[in-house]
Amino acid sequence: MQKKIAGYCALCISRCGILSTVRDGVLVAVEPDPSHPTGEHLCIKGRTAPEWVHSPDRILTPLRRTRPKGDDDPGWEAISWAQAFETIADRLNQQARTLGPESVAFSVTTPSGTAVADSFAWINRLAHAYGSPNTVFATENCNWHKDFTPMHTTGAGIGMPDYAQTGCIILWGFNPTATWLAQATHISNAKKRGAKLVVIDCRKVGLASKADQWLNVRPGSDGILAMSLAQVMIKQGWFDRPFIRDWSNGSYLVRLDTGALLTDADIQLDGSTTRYLQWDEGSGEIIHAESEAKPGLAGGALPALFGRYQVTTLQGVITCSPAFQCYADRCEAYAPELQAETTGVSAEQVYATARLLHESGPVSYFTWTGTAQQPQASQTSRALSLLYALTGYLDAPGGNVWFEKPAINNVFGLELLSQGQRSQALGLAERPMGPGTMGWINSKDLNRAIVHGEPYPVKTLISFGANPQLTKPPTEDTDAAFKQLDLYVHADLFMNPTAQYADIFLPVASPWERAGLYPGFNVTQQAEAHLQLRPAVIEPLGESKSDLWIVFQLATKLGLGEHFFAGDMKQALAHVLSPSGISLEALEAHPQGITLPLKTCYRKYLENGFSTATGRLEIYATALQEHGYDPLPAFSSGRVQDSVYPLLLTSAKWVQYCHSQQRNVPSLLKRMPDPLVELHPQTAGAYNIAEGDWVRITTAHDGIQARARLNKSLQPDVACAQYGWWMCDELGQGHHYNSLVDPDVIDPIGSSNSLRQVYCNIQKK
């Protein structure tokens, strides 16, 4: 019996539309479904999914450890689901009473590189309903700077390029050919229709070969490069002046003595501290920002963006400048001529790129981990948001937009946590604007709480996938933390180096064995309007179960059924769907999904303003300033290189694998059998290294092995290596990229690690 069933590949963020062929209960083939809005192409991971689903390495029963942690063999013993839940629920109930629910941390793998997106919101809801503000995941090195940091500037994430209408696309530290196939497809289409392309990447990879401008930036200097581009655009007047004047706080006056925005309270007793002041170029006087004509409408006043003005305040006469002038001044320090050596990009190329942006709008951009895994990632994100704001195409046709998506109920459940509990999120006190605000914590803070009880003890970890032993830089506490946990539960399809520390392992069904709801496929308006309930195409293997089932079972056993539809998953999904107007039954009857007739609404700020503290796009980030951070981007040029560690190492993703996964898929391993390090041929020559040689990479923290691949697109002193390797027989241990990284160097706002700015040495093995 053979069937072909429509669905989507859930293995990464691309969520490509697929047809799965099932023969006698076995998944035998996966092919693209061209009728699906993301079904034009399929990558090799999707095509080889049958090998992954039916891998002999799948763990198919719940397991309990019988030997001490640290032993090579955990002495796994099969147990029943009932036994597993009893142990977990007893422990969680008891710990909530004795140490408080914050002493239990939850963990989840990345929804962008796994199928855990099916249950991501529900896993977070479980943590919140239980009372824990501590869910550890990859966010600080993954989506935080794409989805959350831009809020400090525009009140929203970066949105999505309107590829169908854009005139010029910037891909900044983002290689969709390897990481988001559906975007790569639309970029290629836009390119064919004549759109320009700018790629900013330290390797000429993916679409960079088709780019009109490829900027070979030195790892970690992206923020500086963004300021260089902005300097040219401001100096040449190549920016959307009316948009900046009317819709940003660039026209608000800044007191140059204190750096604060000038408000009504500065000029009159009992004045408001939230009424901002501008300089009217027409009358040569200060005016109240909001009391004049509605921004964008002719009202007589012409707020200045440049200049220095003397303003009489209650404290005397002080010098003020529009915030935009302060930004322009800051950009001067990063003028392209001054920074070419730091960024590796010539002043001529910066100038030519700025001109291209000016002449070929509407401009759109996408950025991801190339700019996020750096110790200055938050200010880098700010610099990118500001540069983009200069173009004026935010939320405009052909710019970065927010396609209309099906309306659904959000079940993330942060509101289930009291303010008191929310404020206990580990790391939130140190970084009040970081992921802690969403109940997300990082591994370093978690390890410290487990090992040192600081600021309070954490003794239990409930993990849905993830492999932080390899995907995060190890801290001195990492091993001790995983050994010291009283209870560590890991739910996964496979055993991994982190799961080896578990007390209880729960077997998870693959996305082909369970249903999954996806409300919006991101990349175009049509895709974003597509709502799909991916059906299970085969029975769950062995005793494996979906993450959703595990969450709902655990919730009811903990007495939290009221927040989980008394354990009824169908009712829960129907609740999620209810605002969309599409029923669960309708989606079940249409496994290929249903596209709603939604239309993009552009320039929503004309109606609503921006969701920032001042209600305007914030050139001057007032919320950051309030928390003691610089309201304008500022960057250090990084460490001066030394002779011991002369090379600058970064990392990237390849199409064959997601992070530390899929190394057990024979067809993929055949294509990419060893961890790679890319080196410039000249550099390789200087170290007597040839293509394919094993190389040792050393930093102040560790040394690892990788196979050399020569890549002449790199700058000679830059290298790029793979992370996530652990199954490699030839050399056993010693491929752990992140062990090279200094775990103590983190972004002060968002806490991202320095994964892409690692000073190292290499040697032929």
Ligand SMILES: Nc1nc2c(c(=O)[nH]1)N[C@H]1C(S)=C(S)[C@@H](COP(=O)(O)OP(=O)(O)OC[C@H]3O[C@@H](n4cnc5c(=O)[nH]c(N)nc54)[C@H](O)[C@@H]3O)O[C@H]1N2
């Ligand atoms: N095949 C595959 N696809 C994936 C994933 C996967 O693991 N494998 N993971 C998914 C997830 S979770 C994510 S977050 C996304 C990430 O998707 P991407 O951000 O596209 O991932 P990367 O390839 O790691 O990084 C993009 C580019 O950044 C460049 N780069 C490195 N250092 C720097 C730098 O300092 N500056 C600049 N400008 N560029 C730099 C690299 O050369 C690389 O080409 O992919 C998702 N899709």
Ligand SMILES: Nc1nc2c(c(=O)[nH]1)N[C@H]1C(S)=C(S)[C@@H](COP(=O)(O)OP(=O)(O)OC[C@H]3O[C@@H](n4cnc5c(=O)[nH]c(N)nc54)[C@H](O)[C@@H]3O)O[C@H]1N2
């Ligand atoms: N040096 C360096 N390090 C990086 C990065 C980098 O570019 N460079 N990228 C970072 C990024 S962007 C990310 S997102 C992180 C990712 O870090 P992690 O979230 O730790 O990702 P993986 O290594 O892919 O681990 C995924 C685990 O979850 C399991 N899994 C897969 N699907 C499911 C599912 O549906 N349910 C459950 N319960 N388990 C599942 C897999 O079998 C695997 O064991 O890595 C980060 N680490």
Ligand code: SF4
């Ligand atoms: S890009 Fe590959 S892994 Fe990602 S959804 Fe598409 S087919 Fe699956």
Ligand SMILES: [Mo]
């Ligand atoms: Mo990620």
